[in-house]
């Protein structure tokens with residue numbers, strides 16, 4: 387073969403290898419940049435996105451980088467809390483005071499530059515709770531991190547002006563009022579789903595959806611981050627599962643049979659990675675609407691649907707009742723700190739029905 391032909395063959399081979407490498411690279415990246423809609427298009431009732439996508443999107447969770455200058459108390463696997471259970475049977479951590487190192491966690495999450503979205507609904511007279519909620523959130527909720535509060539209200543003019551720290555802001559979104567509190571509470575899933583699709587994709591990493599008639603008393607921070615995060619309801623955590631107020635009618639999409647169910651979770655606080663909460667909100671909304679078509683409203687509206695969802699789609703992190711206590715309850719000994727708590731309210735005064 388003449389030397390010129392040899393050179394041409396080498397160049398062609400080189401280009402072919404280059405194109406091969408380029409193709410592999412692009413097809414890998416494509417999996418990451420699939421549009422949000424595409425990722426979740428094929429959703430039957432409680433389907434989850436393909437495993438591959440979940441893994442790719444959970445990079446915030448999987449890669450935990452510390453700093454070698456950091457000195458902290460030596461961890462132990464033989465000493466620690468013995469009065470509470472700190473892991474579920476599917477090996478998700480249950481977060482209690484004394485089970486984590488806040489400084490270490492903040493050091494791990496700070497370089498990730500995360501943004502946390504919060505949804506809070508203040509419809510009708512519930513606007514009265516917003517000031518306290520936001521002011522105490524500024525003192526305790528993800529202090530030092532970027533937080534964007536989305537306030538949904540029918541009274542935008544009554545939203546209080548709160549001084550926010552750098553990197554933190556409030557956006558007010560108008561929603562219609564309603565003369566049924568059940569509807570206000572239940573409609574939240576649809577609004578959360580739409581917010582994620584229209585505003586949060588490519589902007590926020592995590593989202594927490596919280597009840598407004600509550601306030602913060604202690605740290606709620608990076609220890610609460612996870613794929614799908616649920617909070618155990620303070621009213622039932624010592625009870626047998628037969629006493630949990632799940633929806634018990636088999637005709638409902640929120641149905642949980644006797645003998646089933648892990649914990650009873652709060653409707654007033656849940657969260658996680660954007661993609662996980664999107665799937666949760668969309669599934670609960672679809673199931674809620676399917677129930678409505680056959681004239682069913684689940685026992686505790688979206689809280690019942692959330693409990694059904696979490697029974698099948700196990701939360702990857704479970705927050706103890708420290709993360710949603712109730713002011714009218716005296717503190718049990720295992721609750722060493724109350725971080726967030728529902729205020730005492732007179733339902734007759736504040737609900738529309």
Ligand code: UD2
Nearest residue numbers: 507508509512567570571597598599652653654686687689
């Ligand atoms: C429980 C749950 C709540 C929800 C409800 C069942 C907890 C602590 N609370 O609380 O999340 O699952 O049962 O539907 O787990 N709201 C308004 N205006 C209204 C009525 C409600 O803005 O007129 C919003 C507000 O953000 C409030 C939330 O809906 O925090 C839940 O309503 P609630 O606090 O009256 O429900 P509650 O106390 O029965």
